Amino acid sequence: MPIDFDLTPDQRKLKDTAREFAREVLRPAAEHADALPDPQDAFRAMKPVYAQAAALGFTTMFLPREYGGAGASNVDFLLAIEELCAVDPGFPTVLLVNGLGLLPVLWYGTESQRETWLRSAAADTTGDFLAGWVVSERGGTANFDHPSPQAGIQLVADRRPGGEYVLNGEKHWPCNAGGWDLRGADVNVCVVRTDRTRGGQEALSAVLVERGTPGVRYEVIDKMAHRTCQNVTMTFRDVRVPEENLLARGEGDLLINRAFTWSSPIASIAAVAVARGAYEFALKWARTFTGAGSGPIIAHQAVGHLLAEVAARIEAGRYLSWKAAHYMDRHPGQGHALGAMDKTFCGEAMQRVVVDCMRIVGVNALDRKFPMEKYFRESMVFPLYDAGNLAMQRRRAWGVMADASFSPDVFADSDPFPFTRAMEGFGTVAGERRP
Numbered sequence: 214m215p216i217d218f219d220l221t222p223d224q225r226k227l228k229d230t231a232r233e234f235a236r237e238v239l240r241p242a243a244e245h246a247d248a249l250p251d252p253q254d255a256f257r258a259m260k261p262v263y264a265q266a267a268a269l270g271f272t273t274m275f276l277p278r279e280y281g282g283a284g285a286s287n288v289d290f291l292l293a294i295e296e297l298c299a300v301d302p303g304f305p306t307v308l309l310v311n312g313l314g315l316l317p318v319l320w321y322g323t324e325s326q327r328e329t330w331l332r333s334a335a336a337d338t339t340g341d342f343l344a345g346w347v348v349s350e351r352g353g354t355a356n357f358d359h360p361s362p363q364a365g366i367q368l369v370a371d372r373r374p375g376g377e378y379v380l381n382g383e384k385h386w387p388c389n390a391g392g393w394d395l396r397g398a399d400v401n402v403c404v405v406r407t408d409r410t411r412g413g414q415e416a417l418s419a420v421l422v423e424r425g426t427p428g429v430r431y432e433v434i435d436k437m438a439h440r441t442c443q444n445v446t447m448t449f450r451d452v453r454v455p456e457e458n459l460l461a462r463g464e465g466d467l468l469i470n471r472a473f474t475w476s477s478p479i480a481s482i483a484a485v486a487v488a489r490g491a492y493e494f495a496l497k498w499a500r501t502f503t504g505a506g507s508g509p510i511i512a513h514q515a516v517g518h519l520l521a522e523v524a525a526r527i528e529a530g531r532y533l534s535w536k537a538a539h540y541m542d543r544h545p546g547q548g549h550a551l552g553a554m555d556k557t558f559c560g561e562a563m564q565r566v567v568v569d570c571m572r573i574v575g576v577n578a579l580d581r582k583f584p585m586e587k588y589f590r591e592s593m594v595f596p597l598y599d600a601g602n603l604a605m606q607r608r609r610a611w612g613v614m615a616d617a618s619f620s621p622d623v624f625a626d627s628d629p630f631p632f633t634r635a636m637e638g639f640g641t642v643a644g645e646r647r648p
Contacts, residue, residue, distance in 0.1 A: 370407050414634055423454075491588040
């Protein structure tokens with residue numbers, strides 16, 4: 214297959230549809246919601262937009278056709294997400310988390326679980342269905358694969374006679390999990406500890422917690438950015454779920470790594486999109502603003518050089534994201550190091566892009582009637598969320614690169630390179646290299 218960056222006619226149509234939706238439907242709603250003081254009100258204000266996104270197939274386009282989805286490739290999803298995030302990155306996070314919640318069911322679930330939840334999600338065209346991805350905890354999740362049972366995931370699921378699990382503990386930051394009315398997402402995929410005596414590589418599983426399950430309490434987190442999506446603290450007190458809702462028993466560590474690998478290029482292109490939005494505004498500003506001089510400031514070498522650097526970083530980030538997504542399309546369940554490199558590079562490079570664009574606009578970048586203030590707030594999210602860059606992302610790339618069979622050519626040659634448990638555990642114990 215030749216190296217080819219051309220979009221197909223269908224991909225161009227998808228991009229155009231997503232751009233029109235972002236500018237005509239998403240932008241006015243997001244501007245209104247972002248300014249609302251109550252975070253749950255801001256999230257609920259986006260439901261009509263979500264309903265229109267569902268009607269267009271955006272909310273589950275990543276699901277395979279055999280379960281009612283569009284069968285879109287990872288690259289296809291990135292094309293749509295970039296257009297949405299260039300207007301508002303919070304709302305597309307709702308779509309991303311649908312994938313984080315539903316794809317583990319595809320990868321690890323039983324056929325009955327797939328039929329129930331994947332088909333229900335794909336059939337929704339009214340904007341009601343939400344899936345939650347429930348991993349992070351108040352004490353942190355970066356060391357989920359720590360060898361000690363007292364570290365890592367501490368939401369415990371104890372098996373009881375009679376065929377059920379009882380959950381106790383807390384999760385912090387899950388997105389979508391509270392649902393539109395704080396009675397829960399339709400299904401929350403919760404990573405839990407099913408063995409109190411073992412470390413993170415043996416003790417973790419996942420359970421499907423259905424909407425309205427008694428014993429779960431949701432408290433909305435008030436964030437400075439991404440205000441059009443919902444994050445909550447979930448408290449579990451003797452929450453009972455049937456044993457048939459268990460999946461990935463003893464393989465929760467592998468599930469976490471695979472899910473955050475899938476989401477890495479999506480989070481990366483979201484960062485690229487926010488940087489693109491800031492760049493487009495700064496370029497237009499530089500072409501028209503004179504700074505009380507005799508001509509537009511783009512005629513000044515300092516501004517021209519800085520804009521050239523900004524544009525180059527955006528192009529580099531976009532193509533690295535496309536590369537990571539393309540690799541994952543060719544090798545499903547792989548690309549852990551490449552995805553992590555993409556996420557860390559884009560999340561941090563794009564912060565610099567936004568700041569440089571603010572320097573070009575000058576003090577007017579602080580004026581809230583212009584969009585730069587929002588781009589700055591949103592850009593702060595990317596190194597911190599989706600398996601934060603200083604936590605799980607770099608550690609996953611480290612583990613892969615430390616493997617004796619890894620070659621620096623593997624991604625350039627697009628060769629398969631499966632992820633194994635031998636690549637986990639690095640950095641979980643301070644001062645020691647594990648495993």
